[in-house]
Amino acid sequence: MLFNKRTERYFIWLFFPLALLLPLFLEQNTFYVSKLTSVMIFALFVMSLDYLVGRCGLITLGHAMFYGLGGYLFWMIAPEYEAVNFWVYTFYICMIAAAVALVIGFLVLRTSGIYMIMITLAFAQMTFYFFSDSIEFGGNDGLFIYVKPETSIFGLSFFDLDNPTHFYYLCLLSLFNTLVFFRLLIRSRFGRVVDAIHENPGRTTALGYNIFLFRLMSYVIASALGAYAGYLFTLQYGFVNPSMLAWTTSGSALVMSILGGMGSIYGAVLGTFVYEGLHYSLEHLTEHWLLFMGALIIAMVMLFKNGIAGYMEKLLEKRV
């Protein structure tokens, strides 16, 4: 079975049908649709990070680099006043991001642990300053995307990106596909080797696998998906800003991924929704939302050993 854990199946059966129906109830209020859309986009980003950190054991604090690149790349390669094809540009952006990741991964994967955290941060900071210091790329104030892509395949168009509800479904579909993709990847031969490397790099090397190559491939895949998330984020409001590349973006994603339960993949969705949900409700309740947010994060680290997903699995999985 693709989703081998009971908790994950419950979650998927609960989350996706609900998400599918939700816009019907929210038709009066486009804001909630947009808000949920941005949370889903970020969940996709967190998911790509979760695969890297939780499954491959490659901790990075520079993942936001690809999130931001996704946005800036679109601005760079798409003509300013002409609607391009969404799918074609998805392909372009993922490919360019993958090429960048190939080069950077080749360099950063020679280090490990805290050193890898810092060297990924270093590259992300360089990209951040590159965009925030250059006036050609809008500097600190960012850039506008004026024309959104159209989404036709062979002349058939399913989504109108200017319609928030259509965009919502596009993002929901992307999130679901990414989840399935990672599940398939993890179950594949490739995924099993990656798991083995995470468990015991020494033995995996002894079995004749080039662990560097597997790590590099994982890094490239996760980075391309991270860029896809950034591309979606940019398209949502048509706005790119260097703060997408800031280390705090990588940091929040890491927090959501740990909160959700590292390496569980579906936990990324849980972590992002719980974190964003708390953030949203607290900031509307009190000006001192930071205090409660911090206290809740501390409490959750103390209570959940393996994030929210880990806690739920403890309750729901059959004890063997």
Next chain:
Amino acid sequence: MTTSLFLVQLINGLQYGLLLFLIASGLTLVFGVMGILNLAHGSMYMVGAYLAWYFVEHTGSFGLSAILSAAIALLIGILVERTLIRQLYRRNHLDQVLLTIGMIFVFNALQSLLWGNDPLGVAVPEPLSGAVPLTEVLEYPVYRIFVALLCVAIAALMYFMINKTRLGMLIRAGESNREMVECLGIDIRKLYTIVFAIGVMLAAVAGVAAAPMSSIVPGMGEHILITCFVVVVIGGMGSIKGALVAALLVGLVDTFASVLLPQLSSMMIYILMAFILLLKPQGLFSS
């Protein structure tokens, strides 16, 4: 660049580097001994600066304020280690990251609640308020020379403590083999509490020392945190000597890049770090 300007910039770089060392030393000490990645370290720097301001306002004496701030920081360190950090020794680094990010939020919120968001300033203490003329226009404030010397003194003190005292011996032992230290009947938990509290105090002392020559503002901790991590990683995590060398290196590179390569200056320390880590993936002085 003229020779005199070069020398002035050299002093600027060294002084900045020494201050960076003071902030970073606590971070590397805590990581080296306890293996704890404390992202809230920058918050402690901020707390130190705010406490310095608060006590100067209420006692009027900078010296007294410095002592009180350091003492409070020590208490915060003990409290945090006892209640929170202690629970996480057996967990992985990522849980520590999450915990200490939560702590950053809490400290920032408390700062805003207790002291508001206005930028604050502390006057340079009277006996140190003079300046030494360097060039026709430029002077060098005595207080900044004093802080630089203080950083050197603290570096020397840490060297002495780690290499010559019983506590230092235990710290070194704890770094290399925790179980063995425990078997010898040493209470490693107490040792950890002490080390963590010292780490917090060092950050706060740096905040106090920096208060009269900077602005005390919300978020000052996060900004310095990343630079500190750069220093600690270049030096090799856990190495005090490495932190000193790296801090001076970062201070000098940052200072000279500002003047000579303004286009690249914001990226320069990251380029430096990436370059060093590619050559030596464990930093300059890894243990």
Next chain:
Amino acid sequence: MFKPNRMLTAVAAGLATLSLSTTVAASDEPIKVGMMLPFSGVYGALGDATRNGLKMALQEKAPQLHGRKIEFIEIDTEARPERAPEISSSLLNNSKADFIIGPVHSGVAMGMLKVLRGKETVMIVPNAGAGPVTGPLCAPNVFRTSFSSWQPSYPMGEVALDNGYRKVVTMSWNYGMGKESLDAFEESFTAGGGEIVKKILVPFPKTEFQAYLSEIASINPDAVFVFFAGGGAVKFVKDYDALGLKGKIPLLGAGFLTEGTLEAQGSSAEGIMTTLHYADTLETAENLDFRKSYQAQFGKPSDIYAVQGYDTGLMIASAVNRMGGDVSDHASLIKTLENTTVESPRGAFTFSAAHNPVQNIYLRTVEGGVNKVLYVASPALSDPARGCKL
């Protein structure tokens, strides 16, 4: 797309009836003022002051609101531009705010504009000076009660020339607002025969100024013109003094250098000359009353950010008053706002075609811990609004 089933239609119909019954009682409904300001982090103090001023004005003018209550919706932007479109959309589509006030930070302004530009709801910028807001990106529903980055800096060029400065170093953070300020100074300064000997752009938000100041000392220009604000301004002014440049090379700046920061800067700020659309010591009845009640209400002296918030409140109150309490007609609301004269503590000001204030720029100097006005450097100065088609 999906078709809602019958039950849903019933629910929707119910909701529609509900909303109908509420429109009937419109005058009882409060006027919703949404605020997108930073209440935490580096810009927190600016957000606080703006909010204080805004609320104070609407409280004072409550009798003119024709019985309408004001409801505030306050959201912390954390000065994070990437969140700006989402929060704007929340105030626009969810809270259905009548006015959206914000922001402080120029990057956030761009994000807000992306969503709010050309909509019916009125957006009023109480600080962010980014040129494009009332320049190429100007829009009928976007107003600004503060300044364009060009305004406070442009008159300083002439002031510098009048003082006999010919060779000047300019310095700022490397971001839009900073660069625009330096350009505006350069525009008037070089037109009058001055020369910019060096332009230093410091990476934002770096505050290690020592290396740059040493370089300036070695150049030894006639004067230095800077744009810095908030915590960076405190650090810069203290460093300038500590390294001995103060008293040898005159320091000029856009007024933000000494706004909301004087207490922290202490004696280091004394004697700095700045230009701004406000000064603490303006001897008008409006200013004296404003400063007195602000101090009484919030226990600290007011600054430019409080004034700008206050004026935003005055502007809203005046429009509500003139429209008899009903601001639901957006077209006539915009017309009314355009024709507002704000009786501000900074002196009365009106709006240009691009919706930016036409206002006096004062030359001030710091004396005894306050920004003392010397004279009007440029009366009723209007931003050139380059690229605006309004």
